[in-house]
Amino acid sequence: MSTIAAFYGGKSILITGATGFLGKVLMEKLFRTSPDLKVIYILVRPKAGQTLQQRVFQILDSKLFEKVKEVCPNVHEKIRAIYADLNQNDFAISKEDMQELLSCTNIIFHCAATVRFDDTLRHAVQLNVTATRQLLLMASQMPKLEAFIHISTAYSNCNLKHIDEVIYPCPVEPKKIIDSLEWLDDAIIDEITPKLIRDWPNIYTYTKALGEMVVQQESRNLNIAIIRPSIVGATWQEPFPGWVDNINGPNGIIIATGKGFLRAIKATPMAVADVIPVDTVVNLMLAVGWYTAVHRPKSTLVYHITSGNMNPCNWHKMVQVLATFEKIPFERPFRRPNANFTSNSFTSQYWNAVSHRAPAIIYDCYLRLTGRKPRMTKLMNRLLRTVSMLEYFINRSWEWSTYNTEMLMSELSPEDQRVFNFDVRQLNWLEYIENYVLGVKKYLLKEDMAGIPKAKQRLKRLRNIHYLFNTALFLIAWRLLIARSQMARNVWFFIVSFCYKFLSYFRASSTLKV
Ligand SMILES: CCCCCCCCCCCCCCCCCCCC(=O)SCCNC(=O)CCNC(=O)[C@H](O)C(C)(C)COP(=O)(O)OP(=O)(O)OC[C@H]1O[C@@H](n2cnc3c(N)ncnc32)[C@H](O)[C@@H]1OP(=O)(O)O
Numbered sequence: 001m002s003t004i005a006a007f008y009g010g011k012s013i014l015i016t017g018a019t020g021f022l023g024k025v026l027m028e029k030l031f032r033t034s035p036d037l038k039v040i041y042i043l044v045r046p047k048a049g050q051t052l053q054q055r056v057f058q059i060l061d062s063k064l065f066e067k068v069k070e071v072c073p074n075v076h077e078k079i080r081a082i083y084a085d086l087n088q089n090d091f092a093i094s095k096e097d098m099q100e101l102l103s104c105t106n107i108i109f110h111c112a113a114t115v116r117f118d119d120t121l122r123h124a125v126q127l128n129v130t131a132t133r134q135l136l137l138m139a140s141q142m143p144k145l146e147a148f149i150h151i152s153t154a155y156s157n158c159n160l161k162h163i164d165e166v167i168y169p170c171p172v173e174p175k176k177i178i179d180s181l182e183w184l185d186d187a188i189i190d191e192i193t194p195k196l197i198r199d200w201p202n203i204y205t206y207t208k209a210l211g212e213m214v215v216q217q218e219s220r221n222l223n224i225a226i227i228r229p230s231i232v233g234a235t236w237q238e239p240f241p242g243w244v245d246n247i248n249g250p251n252g253i254i255i256a257t258g259k260g261f262l263r264a265i266k267a268t269p270m271a272v273a274d275v276i277p278v279d280t281v282v283n284l285m286l287a288v289g290w291y292t293a294v295h296r297p298k299s300t301l302v303y304h305i306t307s308g309n310m311n312p313c314n315w316h317k318m319v320q321v322l323a324t325f326e327k328i329p330f331e332r333p334f335r336r337p338n339a340n341f342t343s344n345s346f347t348s349q350y351w352n353a354v355s356h357r358a359p360a361i362i363y364d365c366y367l368r369l370t371g372r373k374p375r376m377t378k379l380m381n382r383l384l385r386t387v388s389m390l391e392y393f394i395n396r397s398w399e400w401s402t403y404n405t406e407m408l409m410s411e412l413s414p415e416d417q418r419v420f421n422f423d424v425r426q427l428n429w430l431e432y433i434e435n436y437v438l439g440v441k442k443y444l445l446k447e448d449m450a451g452i453p454k455a456k457q458r459l460k461r462l463r464n465i466h467y468l469f470n471t472a473l474f475l476i477a478w479r480l481l482i483a484r485s486q487m488a489r490n491v492w493f494f495i496v497s498f499c500y501k502f503l504s505y506f507r508a509s510s511t512l513k514v
């Protein structure tokens with residue numbers, strides 16, 4: 001029997017961000033491996049016209065939870081959705097709910113965050129810093145609390161090249177920032193944001209760094225651990241390979257590439273692609289929860305869950321997605337998938353003009369001519385803006401030390417190492433990438449596998465159109481050149497007479513043979 005699974009039996013667990021990518025996989029694993037846990041409290045807000053209950057049912061009804069329903073048929077009775085908005089004071093939790101949370105919670109997994117790179121500083125600080133502080137304050141009033149696990153990101157200190165499993169101080173005290181945001185107006189905040197975030201590439205990574213500092217400052221005598229995952233990708237093994245459900249990180253890029261919208265990217269092919277499967281992150285989270293509660297380390301331990309130092313993959317290898325698109329194409333692609341990497345800004349601009357903007361303009365003209373509303377240029381501009389925000393991460397490599405993560409691995413029994421496996425050395429990247437693309441197609445785009453032959457036919461048609469278009473373009477360019485340049489005419493005359501002589505020779509020799 002797994003010690004970790006047994007530890008969560010009978011426990012009341014509080015999860016923030018349970019409706020997010022990481023949160024769902026965390027709940028799934030908890031229910032599957034510890035079906036005898038007491039309750040999972042999730043802090044949820046109503047969204048997109050759905051009540052809390054509807055949101056919970058939608059999660060439980062998804063493919064991700066199919067196995068859970070077999071091992072834990074009463075799973076819906078063990079989830080207690082609590083109305084909460086982390087942007088509000090006291091999270092807008094009712095008095096009764098708050099009382100229950102304070103008196104019953106044993107373990108907290110704090111996953112909620114805004115992960116948008118372009119959020120406003122005010123909103124990102126509210127969620128990633130102030131809400132963390134507020135949750136720690138709540139935690140300090142929980143008599144039964146055994147561990148508080150805070151999810152950060154490996155990029156919270158991406159302004160450094162080598163990152164240790166320690167909390168680094170931020171240039172400005174989080175408290176000062178929280179206080180000043182209370183009275184500064186939005187225009188001034190926008191103006192001072194670049195000065196505040198300094199060498200951090202975006203507000204997200206900066207506010208996650210502030211969040212870690214708050215954890216350190218407000219830890220009191222709580223048992224806390226911080227987990228820093230790198231780029232969280234689709235599931236590797238559990239509950240099945242390739243599960244993914246949002247467009248963040250690599251997912252949106254995979255869709256844009258598979259659909260033929262994105263055909264070139266400014267990337268350093270040999271830079272480490274530090275993707276880490278979401279089930280691996282969740283396994284570490286559960287192992288850390290157990291270790292922190294049982295072994296009660298004297299200080300707050302930070303755990304890196306990255307792939308680069310154990311089993312590195314680079315962006316060049318990631319282009320393996322193209323081979324998968326041949327085998328399992330996405331439906332109705334705009335153009336044939338292709339991937340050009342360039343590390344040069346000038347070439348990147350060229351590709352953007354020729355391979356992205358020009359086809360979008362041509363397609364919009366076609367839409368206009370056929371009486372439809374043009375939309376491709378707008379979509380392309382949005383895509384290129386997204387790509388430009390991700391470029392920072394695909395043109396650099398970082399070194400993350402993983403002493404604590406490796407120490408924890410060695411502390412686990414063989415059974416726990418199997419059930420809560422977070423050893424990425426066993427990961428086969430090519431297999432993972434193939435499952436990833438398949439998962440994006442099935443679970444994110446919700447495309448039917450029966451449509452593959454039709455999609456392959458469309459790819460063939462697109463290839464023929466591509467060849468035809470290029471040939472026509474070449475002939476037009478050549479015709480224009482011949483009309484203007486004597487040199488081009490000479491070259492043309494030379495080629496034609498050479499071909500003629502070659503054909504005559506070939507015909508004469510075949511007549512002789514007869
Ligand atoms: C040609 C080369 C091919 C090579 C292929 C090889 C693969 C390479 C992969 C490279 C990937 C590199 C990834 C690096 C990532 C680094 C991550 C750092 C680690 C972290 O900790 S970050 C956590 C992850 N965070 C992110 O990834 C956030 C990034 N996203 C954003 O900041 C914003 O979304 C963005 C990019 C600014 C876009 O904003 P905007 O243009 O305003 O678009 P919207 O957000 O409004 O959304 C557009 C559209 O999508 C729908 N949507 C939004 N979110 C979701 C969701 N979670 N799930 C499903 N759908 C979603 C939204 O409703 C919009 O739809 P509409 O219909 O309303 O238009």
Ligand SMILES: NC(=O)C1=CN([C@@H]2O[C@H](COP(=O)(O)OP(=O)(O)OC[C@H]3O[C@@H](n4cnc5c(N)ncnc54)[C@H](OP(=O)(O)O)[C@@H]3O)[C@@H](O)[C@H]2O)C=CC1
Nearest residue numbers: 017018019020021022085086087111112113153229231232
């Ligand atoms: N995905 C990645 O690549 C990485 C993620 N991380 C970290 O992992 C954690 C989880 O990320 P991930 O699951 O990908 O993110 P998601 O965007 O998928 O999920 C974010 C979660 O936070 C919740 N949330 C946001 N705002 C509020 C609010 N005001 N009140 C209540 N809940 C709110 C969301 O709820 P709702 O559904 O209502 O919007 C959602 O459940 C984050 O801390 C992130 O920084 C770290 C490294 C990489």
